[in-house]
Amino acid sequence: MALNRTAALAALAAIAVVAPLASAEIIFDFESLVHGEIVTNQFAPMLTISAINPNRGFNIAAAFDTSLMGTADPDLEGPPWAGGNLALSPTETQLGRALIIAENDLDANFDGILDDPDDEGSRPAGQLIFDFSQTIDTFGFDVIDIEGSVQEFSRLEFFFDGTSVATVGFDQFTSVASSFFDATIVFGNNTANRVTPITAAALVAAGFVDAEGGFDRVIIHAGGSSAYDNITIPAPSGVLALAGGWLMLTGRRRRA
Numbered sequence: 626m627a628l629n630r631t632a633a634l635a636a637l638a639a640i641a642v643v644a645p646l647a648s649a650e651i652i653f654d655f656e657s658l659v660h661g662e663i664v665t666n667q668f669a670p671m672l673t674i675s676a677i678n679p680n681r682g683f684n685i686a687a688a689f690d691t692s693l694m695g696t697a698d699p700d701l702e703g704p705p706w707a708g709g710n711l712a713l714s715p716t717e718t719q720l721g722r723a724l725i726i727a728e729n730d731l732d733a734n735f736d737g738i739l740d741d742p743d744d745e746g747s748r749p750a751g752q753l754i755f756d757f758s759q760t761i762d763t764f765g766f767d768v769i770d771i772e773g774s775v776q777e778f779s780r781l782e783f784f785f786d787g788t789s790v791a792t793v794g795f796d797q798f799t800s801v802a803s804s805f806f807d808a809t810i811v812f813g814n815n816t817a818n819r820v821t822p823i824t825a826a827a828l829v830a831a832g833f834v835d836a837e838g839g840f841d842r843v844i845i846h847a848g849g850s851s852a853y854d855n856i857t858i859p860a861p862s863g864v865l866a867l868a869g870g871w872l873m874l875t876g877r878r879r880r881a
């Protein structure tokens with residue numbers, strides 16, 4: 626009996642510790658990548674990244690170091706940024722490496738590092754595809770250099786098990802009529818904005834009832850030249866599963 630009580634208390638303690646972790650976020654800031662690095666499975670299995678570029682004969686997602694000067698696209702260079710809700714943040718304005726849909730595939734030495742990375746400037750630019758190993762219910766991100774979301778028709782598309790369950794246009798972030806309106810977001814050339822994580826519940830509230838169970842793929846349909854950073858999702862349930870294992874172990878002991 627004493628052993629059982631100890632085990633049960635340990636399990637409760639584990640839950641108490643785990644609870645705040647379970648609601649924590651994981652942020653993919655891409656700082657482990659170098660300028661021009663082709664991005665595929667560096668963050669697998671949790672996150673796999675790919676791209677579709679309808680304008681080229683290749684589909685490459687790549688890292689772009691926004692902190693550099695003299696790159697192929699000055700619009701992606703900052704800080705300073707020309708505007709947006711990250712422009713004045715003392716702590717968040719430095720974005721470093723971000724993701725682009727590559728406009729060229731120049732890699733003369735075949736090292737998987739694009740020699741002069743540039744983001745696709747055609748409209749639309751293409752898709753950045755984020756596949757998650759677990760179903761998630763929250764997705765946040767930073768966006769650089771989307772100029773005039775209305776013209777560029779950028780949008781987020783959420784999928785569950787291969788089926789599209791919701792779409793949110795970037796124009797909704799700057800439309801007071803939208804439930805996704807954020808007064809701090811200002812789009813424009815060389816801007817940097819953080820989009821507050823979008824929840825499955827918010828998608829359902831906006832009429833996308835099929836998003837109720839969450840999503841396991843998010844596609845950013847990039848209307849034009851742009852870069853993306855700080856992909857933010859809920860912390861995986863692995864730690865919670867460990868606590869569950871504790872409880873199961875306790876249960877077995879109790880029955881034994």
Ligand SMILES: [Ca+2]
Pocket residue numbers: 654655656720721722723854855
């Ligand atoms: Ca970054």
Ligand SMILES: [Ca+2]
Pocket residue numbers: 731732733734735736737738739740
């Ligand atoms: Ca190279």
Ligand SMILES: [Ca+2]
Pocket residue numbers: 697698728743744745746850
């Ligand atoms: Ca460009």
Ligand SMILES: [Ca+2]
Pocket residue numbers: 700770772814815850
């Ligand atoms: Ca631009």
